[in-house]
Every structure is written in structure tokens, then in C-alpha cells.
Amino acid sequence: MGVLFFIAKRTLYSLAVLFGLSLLVFFMARVMPGDPARLALGQRTPEEVVERFRNEMHLNDPLFLQYYHWLKGLLHGDLGVSFVTRRPILDEIKAVLPATMELILFALFINVVVGQTMGITAAWHRNTWIDNVARGFSYIGVVIPSFIFLLFLILIFCYLFPILPTTGRLSYGVTPPPVLTGMMTVDSLLTGHFEALLDTLKHMILPAVALAVPSIAQGSRITRASMIDFRQSDWLAFERANGIPERIVMFKYLLRPALVPTVSVLGPGFAYMVVNGFLVELISGWPGLARYGMTSILEKDLNALTAVVLTLGVFFAVMNTIVDIIVGWLNPNIRLAGTRRK
């Protein structure tokens, strides 16, 4: 009962925030000075063409009516039509989303594996050179933004030691795997195209590492700090007094409470990865959602842009909800905080 109530409350809250976001984004795109039709078509287009375009895109309706139709479309899974290509935006986003998901999930994987290993190792070897190296690395990771890190990585691994490709998703001459999920690594793994798998991994490694570095840095710092905080707790002293080896104490009894702060920064960390992805995809020529968003920004395609921002908003809301539920599972105090008072 308590758990379901918690999940329901959290989900409702996310839906309310998303509704607010849809209002904000829509009115930002429509109310801001400047005429969306003019922006999309350019200054030199004759007035009657712009007028026809406005009628076609329902830009002459009253704002609230426009918002109503737009929201109704959204709820039916219709994101509208692109101002530039005149194609349904949903199809365009569907085409680019898997590439982004692939990159982000890979980065998330690197983040969790490397970040947690680093944090736990640093806490285990506290105040030794290992700890200092890890701390130095985290500091560098926090202050170097992803896109600059990627440029440095490209300089080192593509030009100084040319072992990795600079841009794109697959080299020329490598047959792409048949499209199943749209994620090239998964597709090539499922269909047995190992050459394509290796090649696309080579293309993915630099942008994924660049995306992961800030979160690795933050995550490892937090894991280290909270493990050290909890290390002196009474209940661990009890386990140790019972003669349980330190290694088991650490992984069985210490890790779970110590992971709570780490997991709670995973949600925002994921959000920043997606947004940093905007620049990383741009630099590395990765054909994903962020690049689609950047193109729509540069082409002033406001319909496509609102759709991209909202898609990402939904992403964040879902991620944050999941993370909150995991945190609630790890730490019953938070889960029960709302119910206990009543």
C-alpha cells in the first residue's frame, strides 16, 4: 500500500510538472517577439506565401485554441508537422531517437561501472595515493565540460595517435546491420554483424566517454564521501564485532545505504548527459535527437524544437521518477516520509 501510494504520488507530480512544461514551451515558441512563419520562411518570402503557410500551420487561430489543438495532438501521439520538411515530427524523432538512446545508455553504463568502481576503490584506500589520483581526476572531470573534453579526446585519439575515427556512426564500406531496434550495436549483435558492431563501437567510444566523464566525476565523489560517512556507523561496528570480515561488511552492509545519494544524483546526471549530448552529437556527427534539435534551432523550425524539448522533458520526468522510486526502495525513510505523519 505504502509503496503504491508513493509511486502514484510521484507519478502525478511528474505529470503536473510536464503539463506546466508544455505550457511554458508552447507559449515561449508562440508569444516571443517574432513571427514563427516569418522565422521559418525567411525575410524574402512574399507575404501571400507566408499567409498561406500560416493558414496551413493554423498560426492564425487564437493562442489558446492553438494550444488546445497542440495538446490534444500530443496526447494522441501527434507532435505536429515540421515547418521545414513538412513531415510529421513524430516520424522524424522516431528515426533519430534510437541513436541518441544508444549513445546515452552506453555513456550511462560507462558512468556507473567506472564511477562506482572509482568511488568504492577510493573509499577503500582512503588517503592513499589511489584516493588522491581519483580525487584529482574527479576535480578535472567536474570542471571540464563534455564538449571540450571531446575535442581534447579527438585531438589525442584521432590525430596524435590515429586509432579511432573522428565523426559519424559507421565507416564507409562497412555494411550496416538490418534495422530492428535502430540501435546499431544491438542490431548488429542480434544479427551477427560483428564487423559492424566493432566499427560502431569504435565510433561511439569517444562521445560516450566525453558524456560520461562529468557524471563519473560527480558520482565517484559522492559514493566515496557517503561510504566514508557511513563507515563509522554503530550497526557496522556490530557486524565487525561479530567477526564478519571487512570486505563483506563493506559490500553487504555498507554499500546499500551509501549508494542512496549516488543514485539520487543519477537522475539529474542523466538529464545533463542528454543536454551535453546536444554539443557532443554536433561535434562527433552522431545522427541523434540532439543533432535534430540543433538543426531545428538553426533552421528556426519552432514546431520541431518544441517537440524536441518536450520529448526530453518527458525523458527527464520518467528518469527522475524511476530514480526516486529506486531511492525509496533503497531507503525506506524517504518512502515513508509522506505517510508517517498522517
Next chain:
Amino acid sequence: MERESNVHFSVRIADTSRRYWYRYSSNPMSVLGLVLFLIIIMCALFAPLLAPYPKHAEAFVDVTNINQPPSLKHLFGTDKIGRDIFSRVIFGYRFSLMIAIMVLGISVPFGVVVGLIAGYYKGRWIDILLMRITDVFLAVPPLLLALMITAVLEPNIMNAMLAITVMWWPLHARLLYGVTSSLSDEYFVISAQVSGSSTIHILFKEILPNCIGPILTKVTLDVGWVILLGATLSFVGLGIQPPKPGLGSMVADGAKFLPGVWWAVVFPAFAIVLVVLSCNLIGDGLHDVFAVEEV
């Protein structure tokens, strides 16, 4: 009588600030951050005097000096139309710092007031209204909506500042909300309430002074992040417009000529990292200073 207490008060302030400085300076990294930051501010303030080629910060072409590698004459080399990159980085700091001052000067007071009011009236309708609006802004990272705002408006430095300002106040509203809502149950606030102080007095004279530590720490960190956000916008061509030297647009320009002209990317990129690094070092130092005070 009153005079005496004033003297006592000023002595106490001098004493506390000395204690703060002692605590701050006990960490060499924090001092390093402060020194770096002061150097950057000096660069920004005295850019026309310090830059070896002040004219190169604007539209300037020198076809005989295109893409020169770093040398004593051009410390950071020259770019694709022969401009001295060192001079442009120094002027770039000037614009970056201007963005940080304008953005934080507007968004911090606004966010602080919103957070104070919402935190003080915790649970009432005004809290719910203000904080739900804040949540909407915080639902997506600042860069995304900032990109959207600059995309809708004309790309220039004013609109970039506007976009960052619009995205920045919720962060401070959230911070102040947390601090205020925990402080408003404290006895000194309750005693001010029962002695009949006005709400304005309680908010700004009783609660606000107790929030200075967290605000100051956050603002210091913010300087770095705002400059980075500005550089990011100019990296995608939505911030400072050429020929003005934006740190981000310099990196983007240089990236087109990799790997031959590596210095056109590395030095401006390093300049961005240096600002963020120094602000983080200072922020960590301040955090320690105020954290000890709270215990």
C-alpha cells in the same frame, strides 16, 4: 553608549572576517583558485592595456599572419584570418565576465526573493504556486531552454544573457526555499514574529543574513557555470556574434581546422576550463569556511 556598541560591532566584524580568511587560506587550493580568478578579472578589466594586439579583438584581417603556431610574438598563435588568439582570449574574458555579472545580478536577487517568500509561507498557496513554477523551469536543464529562447529570438549577446537569466533564477529560488523553510521554525524568527516585526523585516533582516553563506558559495560556483553556459551558446553560434571574441565561438571556429591548427582550439578551450576551475576552487573553499561555522 550607542557609539561604544558600534565600535564593538566593527571590531567584531573585522575579527570574524580575519577568522574567515584564516580558515579560507588554510587550504592552498582555495587560495590558488582566488589568485587565478583575480588574474582573470584583471585581464577582463584591463583588456585593452594587457592585450598585445587590442585591434585583433574586432574584425581584423592580416593575410600575412594566417594560422601561425604559438611563438613569442603570438603566445597562443593566430587564427584563420591572422588575429592574435591571446589578445582575443583576454577580450573574450571581458565579454564572459560581463555576461556573468549581468545574469547573476538580475537572476540571483529575483530567485532569492522568490525562495524567501515561498520558504517562509511553507505549505500555503503562495509557496505551492511559486515552487511549482520553479519546478517547471527545473524540469529540463538550463542549457536546453536557453538554446530554445535564443533560437526564437535574434542570436546576440543580449538575448543570450536574457536566456541564461530566465533559466538561472529557479536554482536560487530552490536553494533559498530549502534554507528558509528550515530557518522559519527557529526561535529567533518566532521571537521576531511574536514581538510584532513586519514580514519584510523578518524576511530580509532576520532570515536573509543567515542565508548569506550558501548564497555566496553558490554565486561563486555560478560565475563559472554561467560563463560556461555563455560559452556553450556562443559555441553553437547563438551567443556573442563574430567578429566579437566569444570564447565558445573561438573554440568552434578552431575545431573546423583540426588537427593542423590545434592551438586555435586548445587555448580558448583551456581559457574556459580555467574560469570554471577557479570558481570551483573558490566555491569549495567558501563551502568549507561556512560549513565549519554552521556546526
